[in-house]
Amino acid sequence: MSESLPTLSQASAANNAKPQGIAVFSGGSAANNLVDVFKSIRESNRCTLSYVIPISDNGGSSSELIRVFGGPGIGDVRSRLVRLIPDDPDHDDSEKAAIKVFFNHRLPKERFNAKQEWLQIIEADHALWANISTAKKELIRSILNLINFEILKRLRPSSTFDFSSASIGNLFLTGARLFTGSFESAIYLLSSICSVPSHTSVLPAINTNFTHHISAGLADGTKITGQNSISHPSVTTALENSVIPSQHEETEYHDGIEDANLPGSLPTLRKQYISFSKADEEDLPARIERLWYINPYGQEIRLAANPRVLEALGDAQAVIYSIGSLYTSIIPSLILRGVGEAIANPSIRFRILVLNSTNDRETGPRSHPFSALDFVAAIAKACAESRGTVGVASSLAKSEYKSYVTHLIHLKGPGTPRVDKEELAELGIQTINVYGRRIEGEEFVRYDNMALIQALQALLGKRDPRERSRRNTLDST
Template sequence: MSTAKPKGIVVFSGGSAANNLVDVFKTVRENKKCPLSYIIPISDNGGSSSELIRVFGGPGIGDVRSRLVRLIPDDPDHDDSEKAAIKIFFNHRLPKDKYEAKKEWLQIVEADHALWDNFSTAKKELIRSFLNLVNFEIQKRVRPSSTFDFSAASIGNLFLTGARLFSGSFESAIYLLSSICSVPSHTSVVPAINTNFTHHISAGLTNGTVITGQNSISHPTAPSALEGATIFPDSTGLAPPMGLTPTPSEHEETEYHDKIEDANLPGSLPTLRKQNIHFSKSDDEDLSARISRLWYINPYGAEIRLSANPRVLSSLSSAQAIIYSIGSLYTSLIPSLILKGVGENIASPSIKYKILILNSTIDRETGPSSAPYSALDFIAAITKACDESRGIPSTSTSTSTSTHSPTSSSSPALNKPNYRDYVTHLIHLSGPGTPVVDKEALHELGIETIRVYGRKVEGENFIRYDEKALIQALEVTMGRGDKRAEKVRRNTMEGYGGGSGAGLWR
């Protein structure tokens, strides 16, 4: 009888989008009877994470927290009120009003809040000890120039920060939250970089523009004058025209931020030091051009090359399949892929299945709307990132316009034979707004395409993956499932609309 440990499944993803597919990956893992690892980037500097980073430094932890909480197991045969309470607690956000937020935070820390209902005494006091620790550290850091803003802060993020500060280890903090959330031992959440420091990213556009910081790349906020900063009259001696808001220069912003006592190095880039960055995922303007490349930077903007978390490389070295999940291409997937060691491991021929689940829509990062990404462009970007991870000067670039024919002799795909080193299968939807998939061009590259039915959700203007259809597609791709599904067939759903069935086409 063989005692060899089954090879695992590795999922590259960000936070919120891929959380919708957690049950899909769980089912596939159960049927394959193997470990499952989620690789999560730590470069996010938006939302309530921005305030934690400003005051304490350290990695962006929001996506890690959201995945751990999403993995709390549901037991339909057992009413576990404590697990439900834990999920609500760690996902809870404080009010947007800073005074109401501070008031509610103190109620939670003092155990005088309804969120603690249904917690056992032992678990409540364990969690409270780390919240009290981070509250104490916040009070220690209060200065006339700097106070912590609790607006819309995530309780789970505050807990993870307290655990990291106490243990001195990000992964120890993840282990603690994973244990509290009863995440099964066969499923792990692995930060792309194991660090106690903040690591930011920059993106270069094809028109030469450079955008600094993940939030600015993915969900920029409207520019505004610095609160309390006296920046006019400017060097010309003139005040701004009546009715116009003065816009500070980078030098003025740097000087302003240097007066604030926080965890940032003096003189570091202003865009990386903003306080409590709020953003909307539903209201983003197009980029001025396509993203051509993404890289890590130090606090002053210089490019740096970083190594992946050794646990990431260990997971990849023992993987039977890699899945690139849905989500933001350049801020959820690429930050993990460009790390040293990742590309080499993904390219290993021992990993048979390298599956891209294509987004069902185009976002700010895969536009602009005048030249939306095709499936080929997504694969080209992944290939370029993995090549850069290996130190290979990549000639792989996404096509410059959506009307460019991927089968023409000038197509980067046909001049780049190593696409299949990193992507062997593409799973996609078909319908209004979905990226274009040229099956013939992908077939010439040795990449197999699987089209699955989706479902339209009321109130949304895009198609979602149907869970049953996606599970079936993954299992057929990885060598398990109904072999009859290898044949072209329809299911019970009408087109891409609603329905209870599941199905796929080759």
């Protein structure tokens, strides 16, 4: 028997229902540590969960994929999809575990060894294929063979693909995008293989087949181009051993390389940034004041957000800004057209910033690190810029910050950003101090998952009364 259609009154009630979803703005590796926290909050609220991920990363092995194929920076999207593979403690699901290992696997750093291992994988002669069913194995392998064919097609005397440290998951996602012609379809395919639940979505901030880069402006007038240069500069991998004495000659040099870059585009956006380290980073010469998108020639452009991101925000009761690099993981998603207005909509009851446990290169320099208020201001100004012009954002009154941040969750301990509870309270922003934990060998405090879950559940009103609260977990003002 077919299902009966809803009555008019039922449809009206559904349309007028309060938004219940949760939208999380985050990047990749740092926020992956909180996936179980957000999963628990979603389950207790019985709602949808959407992760909004930027696509502007041009560092690591993604830089080689962008150089040869163009397209968005996909590393953080792949990382989140694979992290969302469900763990079932009651069942020994060896295939899911094998798929997680497979898509997280990186080839060796040494170029020759990387190429040899890649050939083993696409020829199905590698231990990574163990415990993956034949159906999924052949589907995955067909996409990997496609990307391998596309790499061979683009082979030129001036340009060969470097497999060093390449992520198998990134290669798969790029191959799926090239095969379908759709980034969204590629994400759907990888989500299906990874068994990501239908109630949880991973949404690229921009749904695009093109490469989009960012630039940052510092307080001293310095401009930094490209996410890799902003967040974790690395020594570039030269395609040839040449000394490039000037930018003009460098541009001509790269124009002679046949890859996916347009002639005359900025050299800094065309290089390989395969090797980098997030440790021992140098301070920026001054604070970052603003972030914007650029075209390949360095000119500022305004871009619209992925319509599915705006749809998720329209269905959300809560927005969470997760931990991670402020200016390269969070802000790139907020400055897109439509996002600021959607976040400021009164239907969103909670706009929660989970404050980083420490400052990094983007929120320094160490002599003048960001405070909690500085984090809030950066988010509010990015959202305001999304709604209008640069001038509107730069003149944004502090009283408007609460339109974009209503609650701030933070830690106490060595190196944590300073939190002025009284000043934030005057702005209408509630602060919540939660319990942290220290890992041996680390100099900073980490969030305790259970403490963070309890804090978020208390805010959203769905806390399970059967759970025992951590002592001294909440210190709300």
